[in-house]
Amino acid sequence: MSSTYSNITVLIVEDEQKIAQILVDFLSLDGFKTRVLHDGADAVDVIKSGEVDFAILDLMLPHKDGLTICKEVRQFSTIPILMLTARVEEIDRLIGLEFGADDYVCKPFSAREVVARVKTIIRRIETEPQNKESVMTYKHVQLNINRFKCYSANVEIDLTPVEFRLLHSLLKRPGVVHSRDNLMQLCYSDDRIVSARTIDSHIKNIRAKLAVDEINGELIHAIYGVGYKME
Template identity: 65%
Template sequence: MSQSQQILVVEDEPKIAQILVDFLQVEGFKVHVLKDGLHAVEFIKQKQPDFIILDIMLPHKDGLSICKEVRQFSNIPMLMLTARVDEIDRLMGLGFGADDYVCKPFSAREVVARVQAVLRRTQQKITKSLVTYKSIELDLERFQCHIDQKLIELTPVEFRLLLTLVNKPAVVFSRNSLMQASYEDDRIVSSRTIDSHMKNLRSKLALTSPAQDLLHSVYGIGYKIE
């Protein structure tokens, strides 16, 4: 587990936040602190921390709302802080998506230990969910694509198209098979729609890595990656 990992602490009580910062930094983590929940989701989208410690009771936007919103676009591991013991059972039962819960007052050492334990578990899952081909890395947990370690913004259809091709390099996929792999519902789309998605995908890949032309069209059949 890398000790250069970044942790976001969203906590409105300065003393608690500082204690967490001190103990986490001793373990080698880089720590960012937000004092309210107003801009937490925006920060998470932009900075993509490796872990989030999130208080439930926050000014402007509460921790539960933040947790649910984050889970719509990311599986970043998350530990929630609550001031009520009886609330932990309720939270776990409702399944808000947090990986662990700690009740105040708490031992900072225990929080650090739990953070490390959750990171170990999730790191094992993430490793299994990474699909790589040459300079392309697809993260199936976060639905993200990196090329040469640069994040590429792909639509869900573009991501599934690329994943299908990367899973079987050099194999030529027909447009029909790419349609079936790229749309989760049973909608009917034309071959031109797939051509349009492939054109956009190739453009995005070329902007990031112009020296590599990995996607190829095969006349009269479909596409391949090589």
């Protein structure tokens, strides 16, 4: 049983340390890896990093509450999210998926129930039709991964394969700074020698192709001496 979930890391954002530890213990019994935060301040950044595969968010958290985290995450990720709540008045909003949560559990709860809900969500995702198109949207840019198409303000944009992979890499983790070396590794699958100037040239081309008007502004930002980020 443990090997089934050994490749899944669950982020637990829960300010009550005893509850967090109980969830860690029960998830670990089924092989899940876990990471714990006791407040909401860094939760979005951790999810953006791509280091976790599932998030359990308490509704009431110091610094940033669970609903705010969920809403922000849904702007860039479809990571499964299970909410923990003791506030009955919030349940209708959670059920209606107003904030994009996949499910919720009311406090007080059984740790076994939480683990069961996590497994159910994972199974549901795994059994969804595989031919469903994978589409990424960020501001006025949309990438259809399966069809290898890019749209800017609903206008189809012609990207080269390298430009497409480069934009895809940036879109997957908006706000995260990518070094030029990292982008070279992500965008070139072979062992060819590529200079940093080549990446700069690709970025320049992508910017020109995605440009709509001054109101939308620049999406890809250069970080001096480091690399680029999408924001």
